[in-house]
Amino acid sequence: MAKTIMIVDDSDSLRQVVNIALSSAGYHVIEACDGVDALGKLDGNKIQLIICDVNMPNMDGITFVKALKQLPAHKFTPVIMLTTDGHEAKKQEGQVAGAKAWVVKPFKPAQMLAAVSKLILP
């Protein structure tokens, strides 16, 4: 059975691109347009990994990761931050929040797939 990955990003085009890259590798992808939408879609879905943007409306990526880590069911779900922001301070913020990796856009599909296969839950 295909493993499920959630992509959280306010950009339709980027969600589409990530979806193509992950689907072609055989993953099942769930999309969410911001942190609030993502939290709403967590219930009832077994998600093995989350790829999350940082700057988003309604709820930004760092806040979402903090909220995610408060949920017992998703406390250990690995999160990859996918953002245009490469500032060290932001990276530290993401790490403290509980993210496992930080990928700066634009990403190479092979690079992303390598990170996913390394971090995804069995």
Added chain:
Amino acid sequence: MRKENYTLYWWIAVALSLVLTFVLLTTGDFNLVNAVAGTFLMGISAVSGWWASHRHFTRMNAVAARHRVNSMGLEQVHHQAIPILSGQIESARVQTEDAIVALATRFSGIANKLESAVEASQNAAGELTGGAQGSVLTMLDQSRVELMTVTDTLKSVQQSRDAMLTDILGLMKYTSEMRDMAADVAAIALQIKLLALNAAVEAARAGVSAKGFTVVADEVRKLSALSNDAGKKMADKVGAINAAISTVSGAAKRSAEQDAQSVLQCEAAIQNVLSRFHDSTSRLSDSADILRRESGGIRDEVSDVLVSLQFQDRVSQILSHVRVSLEDLRMCVAQQLHQDQGAPEDIQKWLDKMAQSYSTEEQRRVHSEVQRNSGSSSDVVYFGEAAWQKQS
């Protein structure tokens, strides 16, 4: 500034001239010349004071008029230009986003179809090149063996018929012996006939007592005639059998030659067909190999395109930040319109806020380059002050 404020300059000039006149009259002699000089000094002071204040008043009016015009311009910028620019940016951002999403969707479809085509080609290549048990090349080899079995069977049939023909030709030897036997029968019949004649002659010489023997001799002669007829008939039949065997063997020989020729032609045809099939499958296999190699390059291209398509996300973020910053600028302008002071600090706050909102390195680089080229941020505000100084 009101006009009354400018008359102060005139009063100052007049007061100064009064002081000077007083000093002149008190320190010098109070005579007609000094009185005239003092009066003249007061007059000159009054006129020059009036002229200076009038000139200053006129210039300040012009500056104020320009300020009013600028304020009206800022009002237009606040109410129309910035919302229009903001709307245009959002429109461009949304259009680009929609176009990229549509492009990515179509590209996804193309990539999937391409992947299916490559996969089908690879399967076909595997079937052709013998990767699978039922590959075309394996089937071709099996067909070659089976078809060779057919030609071997045909050859075997031909050999059996040749053996049968040899047997038939061997029968001709027996028929020849039978013909000799028939000739022997005829010769024996002739001898018996002669013996019967001699017996009849001897019986006739013996007289009546040998009359019965005469009958026997006559019967023997008849039997001899019958034996002779049977021998002739046998010879005829053997001749007919010989002729039939010759005819059959001739036909069988011709048929065998034709069959041998046909078997050779079959072998050649089978070899040609198999050879053509082999060439075709080899070419198909080569094409599949090329496609398989190219598919790796196509996958790399797909990966590059996916990277390139992400430009929209960066562009969208930059445009969103520009739009938000324009809105902040509009608020800043609105504050300026309502307050005559504190604009430079507001602009600096706006610039700082804009700089903090950046998420991409390009934004930070562009911001820092523009600021470097423009001098310090206070210079931006200084243009306004400089313009005022230049006007005055």
